[in-house]
Amino acid sequence: MKIAALQMCSSMQVDQNIDAIAQAAQAAASQGVSYLQTPEMSVMFAERRAQLDEWATAQNVEQTLGALADIARNNALYLHIGSMAVPAEDGRLFNRAFLFSPNGELLTTYDKIHLFDADVEGDDPYRESDNYRPGEEAVVCPVGAINLGFSICYDVRFAHLYAALREGDANVMAVPAAFTVPTGEAHWHVLLRARAIETGSFVVAAAQGGAHENGRNTYGHSLIIDPWGRILAEKADKSPGLIIAPLDLNLIKEARMRLPTLANRREFSLSVNRHMS
């Protein structure tokens, strides 16, 4: 089985972004790829909340999901849209991933659990939770012979999510992202490799990269990592493009046999000794 990640520099033009996904799906399918992942906010990378509210109407969302289902079916591959904003009942939005089958059926969705409320030096403070409502459910879904564990971007900093996905039998962790440049330079590779090593799983991370129409700059460097932590494919810059790697199920078995960390896991109590010195 061959898997792929599409690096994008998504704009606020939904049609352009969907075109880019359609072209990549065709290129991937012609190279024998059966699973293609796109980055966080690949369909619409907005600048302001108002823009999202205007765009994310039930009708637009439905129409867009139809177009994405067609792309999956026309190219007979699993299409994982890293995320797209959809309205939540409380007036906020969900940052939601979508997985389509090669028949164009919507198999599952995942709502980003950990929202990026951070103050990264050199960037404006992000308060993702002002606009987005956090998901409350970790999701694992079979994709052919593999079990895909879902996550989005900032989730990658919360190792216990991946431990839960691993316990749910996931063996390929998806981390579509739109990382900032400073945190990407400092943390991106090491976090993704750690998640692969800790869980004995492949990691597929399709990234946004470059200077976006909405004013954001993102780090790029999409990655496919094997369960031993080796980088199998990398888009080693910020420019758009496809990376492809073979997914050898034996590598999962081998890594987990050599380091059976799930079986070796222990429960423990915590003692904090606040001595008066």
Ligand SMILES: O=C(O)CNC(=O)[C@H](CS)NC(=O)CCC(=O)C(=O)O
């Ligand atoms: O808001 C949108 O339109 C799309 N969402 C994003 O770009 C999100 C929230 S601002 N970005 C991240 O989670 C970056 C995390 C990151 O960079 C890190 O963990 O270091």
